[in-house]
Amino acid sequence: MSNMILGRYLPGVSWVHRLDARTKFILSMLFIFVIFMANNIYGYLFATAFVALSIIMTGLGFKVFFNGLKPLAMLMLITTFLQLFFMNTGTVLVHWWIFTITTDGVINSVIVFVRFMLIIMFTTILTLTTPPLEVADAMESLMSPLRKIGVPVSELALMVSIALRFVPTLMDEAQSIMNAQRARGVAFNEGGLIQRAKSYVPLLIPLFVNAIKRAIELGDAMEARGYRDGEHRTKFRVLKYTKIDGVAFAAFFIFAIGLFATRFI
Amino acid sequence: MQPIIEFKDVSFSYPNAEQPALKNLSLQIQKGDWVAVIGHNGSGKSTFAKLINYLLIPTSGSITVDGIPVDQEHVYDIRDLVGMVFQNPDNQFVGATVADDVAFGLENRQVPREKMLEIVPDALERVQMNAYAAREPARLSGGQKQRVAIASVLAVEPKVLILDEATSMLDPKGRREMIALVHELKQELGAELTVLSITHDIDEAASADEVVILNDGELMGVDKPEVIFSDAERLRRLGLAVPFAEQLKAKLKARGIKVPETYQTTEGMAEWIWQLHSKM
Numbered sequence: 246m247s248n249m250i251l252g253r254y255l256p257g258v259s260w261v262h263r264l265d266a267r268t269k270f271i272l273s274m275l276f277i278f279v280i281f282m283a284n285n286i287y288g289y290l291f292a293t294a295f296v297a298l299s300i301i302m303t304g305l306g307f308k309v310f311f312n313g314l315k316p317l318a319m320l321m322l323i324t325t326f327l328q329l330f331f332m333n334t335g336t337v338l339v340h341w342w343i344f345t346i347t348t349d350g351v352i353n354s355v356i357v358f359v360r361f362m363l364i365i366m367f368t369t370i371l372t373l374t375t376p377p378l379e380v381a382d383a384m385e386s387l388m389s390p391l392r393k394i395g396v397p398v399s400e401l402a403l404m405v406s407i408a409l410r411f412v413p414t415l416m417d418e419a420q421s422i423m424n425a426q427r428a429r430g431v432a433f434n435e436g437g438l439i440q441r442a443k444s445y446v447p448l449l450i451p452l453f454v455n456a457i458k459r460a461i462e463l464g465d466a467m468e469a470r471g472y473r474d475g476e477h478r479t480k481f482r483v484l485k486y487t488k489i490d491g492v493a494f495a496a497f498f499i500f501a502i503g504l505f506a507t508r509f510i
Numbered sequence: 511m512q513p514i515i516e517f518k519d520v521s522f523s524y525p526n527a528e529q530p531a532l533k534n535l536s537l538q539i540q541k542g543d544w545v546a547v548i549g550h551n552g553s554g555k556s557t558f559a560k561l562i563n564y565l566l567i568p569t570s571g572s573i574t575v576d577g578i579p580v581d582q583e584h585v586y587d588i589r590d591l592v593g594m595v596f597q598n599p600d601n602q603f604v605g606a607t608v609a610d611d612v613a614f615g616l617e618n619r620q621v622p623r624e625k626m627l628e629i630v631p632d633a634l635e636r637v638q639m640n641a642y643a644a645r646e647p648a649r650l651s652g653g654q655k656q657r658v659a660i661a662s663v664l665a666v667e668p669k670v671l672i673l674d675e676a677t678s679m680l681d682p683k684g685r686r687e688m689i690a691l692v693h694e695l696k697q698e699l700g701a702e703l704t705v706l707s708i709t710h711d712i713d714e715a716a717s718a719d720e721v722v723i724l725n726d727g728e729l730m731g732v733d734k735p736e737v738i739f740s741d742a743e744r745l746r747r748l749g750l751a752v753p754f755a756e757q758l759k760a761k762l763k764a765r766g767i768k769v770p771e772t773y774q775t776t777e778g779m780a781e782w783i784w785q786l787h788s789k790m
Contacts, residue, residue, distance in 0.1 A: 378606045410606045413648035459601045465565050466602035469594040470662065471586060471618040479620045481613035481630070 253313075253372045259304040260489055262374045266383035268490040269371040272497050276367045279501045280360055288507040289359055295500045296363050303374050313369040314362065321361045328354035381405040382484055399475030407463070415456060422451050512577055513538035514670060514704045515562060520571035522557055530569070531557040532727045539720075541669075542701030546715035546735070547708045549724035550749035555708045558724065559674045562706075563592040576669060590619070593663030595676040599655035600647065608634065608650070608658050609643040615666045633665040634658075637691060653684030657691065664695070673707040677714070689714055712739070712753045716775060723748060740771075755779040 256262075261269075283289050300310055314321070328350060335349030371380070385402035392398050423433060426447045433444050517537040523530040532554045539545050549555050560566040561573060564585045573580040580588050596602045605611030612630045621629070634640040637657040647655060656676055663671060673692065677685040696705055709715055721738045723730040725748050731738065739745070742752045742760055752760075755776050759769045770782060 406606050407604065410603070410647065413646070414600050417648075459598075462596065462598060462601035463604065465560070466594075466596055467604055467614075468565060469563055469589065469592075469596075470604070470615040471589045471666070472614075473586070473618065477620060478617045479623060479626070481610060481617055481623065481626050483623065 254376050255305055255309065255373050257304055257374065259302060259374070261299070261303040261370060263487075263489060264374075264493055265484050265486050265490050266371075266375045266379040267386055267484055268486070268493050269375055270380070270383045270387065272493065273368045273371045275497065275501075277364055279504060280363060282501070282504050282508065283360075284508050285510065287510045288504055289356070289363075291500075291504055291507050292363055293359070295504075296367050299367065299370055303370060305373060309373060310366050310369055313373070314365055317361075317365055321358060321365075324361065325354045325358045328357050377409050378406055378482075379484070381409065382482060386484055397475060399478065403475060411459070414459075415452065418455060419448065419452055422448055511541065514541040514576055515539040515706070516574045517561075518572045518574075520561065520568045520573060522554075522561060522566060522569050524557075530727055532561070532724075534571070535727075535729050536571075537722065537729060537732065539704065539706065541704055543719045544696060544705045544707070544717075545720045545722060546718035547706065547722045547724060548710070548712070548715050548750060549730075552726075553724040554727040555724055556674055557727075559594070559672050559706070559708050562670070562672060563589050563594060590666065591668055592670045592672060593666065593668035594672045594674060595656065595659045595663060597675040597678055599652045599659065599679060602659055603647045603655055606646065607643070608639060608645050608647075611647070611658055612662045612665050615662055619666060629665050633661040636664060636695065637661045651684065653680050653687060656680065656684070656688055660688075660691065660695075669702065670704045670706060673705070673709070675708055675710065678710055685711065685714075689717075693717075712751045713776070715739075716753050723750075725749075 280292055283292055300307060329346060330344045330350070332347055332350035332353050333345055335347040335352075337345055337347050338351070339346040375383075381402055384405075385398055388396070388398050388401075427433070431444055431447050433448075434441060435444070515538070517535050520532060520535045521530050522532045535558070547555050547558060557566060561568055562575065562580065564580050564582075575588050575591050578584050578587055578591070603611055604614045609630050612633050613626050616626045616629060631640055631643065634643055637660050639654065639657050639661060642650065642654065642658075647658075650658070659676070660671075671692070677688050680688060692705060692707075696703055707714065707718065715721055716735045716739055718735055720732060721735045722732050723738065730748060739753050739756055742756050745752050745756075753776075755774045755778070758779055759774070762769050767786075774782060
């Protein structure tokens with residue numbers, strides 16, 4: 246049960262796993278911008294090779310990364326088809342009703358598809374090789390300058406970490422409530438859409454009520470243990486940059502320069 | 511000697527409640543004692559516990575812990591002195607892992623990280639959970655989570671440990687282990703630790719130094735367990751269970767066998783029966 250939503254993380258001992266979560270986070274963000282420097286086939290080949298190399302280095306195999314594309318497949322296809330049908334420059338290949346497929350349309354849709362795929366696969370490296378908690382820590386660390394303008398960064402980070410910690414607990418609870426309701430004759434996943442949605446009401450109400458009760462008790466427990474606010478605390482868990490983070494940044498920098506260079510081929 | 515916890519004429523009502531949850535409670539708890547608080551559901555046991563570390567604020571009266579008044583001004587001093595373990599193992603596990611949870615109280619007290627790295631494994635060692643330091647709560651049993659909760663409390667070295675029905679959601683084995691653990695810690699720390707155990711478990715209460723009975727928000731008596739538990743009639747009237755040994759005694763008495771007058775633990779009773787048997 247506990248590996249449904251957050252089970253994306255796959256433990257491992259690769260270099261990529263050992264990178265600081267902040268490094269992976271920053272590089273993922275940078276990649277989204279850097280990929281737009283590619284403007285010809287060599288650029289995309291180079292970028293694809295870089296992503297493939299990164300994936301190989303995680304030691305997890307390509308399959309899990311392709312699985313990661315599935316939830317976004319619809320979005321990718323729609324964007325690709327929009328490019329294909331509504332790009333009107335270039336030589337016309339097919340013309341039917343309001344749709345016109347042109348050479349530019351084909352080229353552009355392929356580019357959009359490849360770009361999309363590379364971005365998703367590269368950012369998936371972060372979620373597959375980093376425990377969710379470390380991602381939360383990385384975000385806290387990277388957002389800490391926002392504290393100056395009054396954003397309660399530490400509180401937000403604590404909230405995220407507690408939310409992550411309670412996901413398996415609430416999943417188990419949902420399962421037992423479902424079983425309890427089934428024993429009382431509620432049929433889940435049967436009938437039409439509205440019927441199905443309705444059948445979830447007897448699951449959601451007790452789940453929410455219990456979640457609120459838990460929150461109240463957790464609040465008491467936190468206060469009893471001396472919690473005041475997010476600012477006046479020391480931190481037990483810390484993120485540390487190591488040498489391999491330097492190597493990763495350097496490698497990415499070389500990749501970015503290389504990608505820029507392909508524009509002149 | 512100054513009592514570690516003192517209640518002076520304390521009353522408390524929950525908002526919108528018709529009846530006060532506690533009525534004019536005055537009580538002293540001595541340093542180093544193991545005190546059990548018993549009473550049926552809704553008798554005000556948990557309210558009593560929560561008043562001690564300012565999770566609830568008394569409607570009237572005053573409370574002191576180790577001479578420090580329990581009020582808004584001293585709330586964090588009080589919480590340094592009083593550690594609490596609650597009933598539900600899941601709802602008091604704040605950290606993402608065992609080590610994080612133990613560190614939570616230390617982080618709140620701004621203990622430097624180097625210090626935490628020493629204290630956390632120490633505290634886990636004392637509850638025999640150091641092998642689980644990196645585990646997430648989802649992969650622990652209820653009993654293990656409660657041990658972590660005790661370690662989290664011990665890490666900040668309180669003078670009072672309140673167990674608010676801390677064993678009631680555990681299976682019998684987990685319950686026995688947890689009580690044994692607290693007994694062990696109590697022995698180790700001696701008079702430095704006062705244990706206040708709010709409980710439904712009569713056998714656990716029977717092993718305390720003092721027993722406090724609450725009934726509908728009123729104090730019904732404070733006495734040694736042997737005195738409290740030998741009055742089976744009163745226990746039944748207050749809606750409480752009678753310890754097994756006392757039930758046995760009553761049944762034997764009904765058959766005309768002369769039984770000891772004072773309170774006996776289950777082991778004490780077994781011993782007495784053996785002696786009786788060898789005399790026959």
